[in-house]
Amino acid sequence: MTSSRATGSRLSWIGAVPFLGYVALFLLLPTSLVVVQSFADAQNRPTLANVRFLAEPYVVSAFGNSIALSAVSAVIGAVLGAVLAWVVATGHPDGTLRRIATAVCGVLAQFGGVTLAFAFIATVGTQGLLTLLLQDLGLDLAGPWLYRLPGLVLVYSYFQIPLMVLVFLPALDGVRPQWREAVETLGGSTWQYLRHVAVPLLTPAFLGALLLLFANAFAAYATAAALISQGGVIVPLQIRTALTSEVLLGRENVGKALALGMVLVVAVAMYLYARVQARGARWLR
Amino acid sequence: MTTSTTPASAGTRAGAEVRLESLRRSYGAVPALDGLDLVLHPGELVALLGPSGCGKTTALRLVAGLEDADSGRVVVGGRDVTRLPASRRDMGMVFQAYSLFPHMTSLENVAFGLRLRGQAARERHRRAGEVLELVGLSAQADRYPHQMSGGQQQRVALARALAIQPTVLLLDEPLSALDAKVRAQLRDEIRRVQLEVGITTLFVTHDQEEALAVADRVGVMNSGRLEQVGSPTDVYHRPATPFVAEFVGLSNKLPATVADGSAEVLGVRLPLVDPRAEPGAALAVVRPESVGLTPAEGDGPLVGTVVATSFLGAVSRVRVDLGPVGTVLAQLPTAEAGRFAPGARARIGLRPEPVVVVRPHE
């Protein structure tokens, strides 16, 4: 059976080879290493000790913190980002507002890391510009909050909001003006349009973006590392400790077990993401 | 089906009269509508026909209330609705394409207007089912828009517009996204449903064949104004202006001399549609159906060489090169057209039907 059709579909794989190679090398390989070595000790003998380590109270609390931080910053980013995206989308499609907004968001969404942490320290840190300014006015911003979870939420939102704008804008563009006009001619109000048409249509895209933001925050490391120099308040920082700490020397595989935990959380988020995307993508083409 | 030109009285409610009075609307400096007057009689289907950008959509949107008029009035059944928002005008609208709600089935789409009116689920689904049956789509009730063809989607859109029993039906190029065969089918279907319901309808199109086929009357628009309103036959055979003559139907433009209330074209005297036309040199607009062909030998002002024939079903069109005059298009029954293969010599004849003349510089 060598119909041209079968040949065609067999050949169509060729184009995907570089991509599959990339995925194998940089995703599947490290992930399987993480999985395998999580169950091995320093001498490569099988053990459950690393994984059991995940049940330690401070590890559990780091996961809790990570998930809470990611969820809160994702919700803040998604809500504010969606509103911003809506403002941009209602403007002229080739207008200046839109061009500037997408360019700025493109930069800011990638602006995490040391630079961002420094920018915040310089502004609202103990000796920050804004902190000192407000001190003169009798308001006290100073305190360790910036270097704890609330600080991370604030700093993370800084790149979550622009990411949301970028991710949500195409969905808003997919909402056709005729739908609104159809509702109007059928006798519906703006409120009814939102409730029965716009919101249900955008919900999958919104949830999808929310999950993407969650995974984005959950996996972020550099910003937190620059802001918090020691300890393991969230999982990525725990991994840093596991890899560098003298106390845990010889137990790098504990870090792999932590990574395994993270992979699982992200996998769940991405599975849900794929589920909601499948519905919405068809609607807002 | 053959379209009758009298509105059927089978509808559950008699249509309302719709008056468009001196409607004006500009976008910046561009006047999209420049004083439009049009009366739609109860139950009548009027097609607004015109080239792209002439203001058809604008006119329809002003009637729907989706756009505000700069001046002028829209009066429906004696009631001035100019200041009412679209949601309170009670008009059903079918858009050019893809206006169905993608997250609802056909049935839910059709029932949506009734849902907005707070009708109970059972009742509105029963009614939606009836209307889907009217447009011949009962079998597709549970399909989502993306599971249906373009033609089926437009039928659902028609059903959705009709389900609320509107006083007026507005259609903005409802067929333009469909391919030719479906277009002709659905066009007749829309006309059948419109006659059955008896609803006053404004149908916008840039396709003259479509307009002539479905409408009781056709309004031909140009640059924001109506050039002529009349029955399809009137508009086609007795165009009121040169623009209408050229825009509606294919036409030949042949050199003519106007004198004494008639035009001399290629040596043949033809009556004028407008006997007041200025005497002198002009171009006569002659329909292909008014041009006859006979096989010929030799030369003469009316003899030329066939350059192309195109088969259109029952009729065919033959293009004949007359040399200095240019080419002339003739339309004849396909059975006769067989004698005029490209390269053959043919003599053209002009039937003495009234012609419109335009000035050469126009």
Ligand SMILES: Nc1ncnc2c1ncn2[C@@H]1O[C@H](COP(=O)(O)OP(=O)(O)OP(=O)(O)O)[C@@H](O)[C@H]1O
């Ligand atoms: N929202 C708008 N903003 C600016 N100009 C507009 C707008 N809508 C229409 N126009 C202009 O008004 C004129 C009439 O437009 P309209 O859409 O009514 O034309 P139409 O006859 O429906 O054309 P088509 O066959 O291309 O749909 C055009 O010159 C168009 O450019």
Ligand SMILES: [Mg+2]
């Ligand atoms: Mg239009």
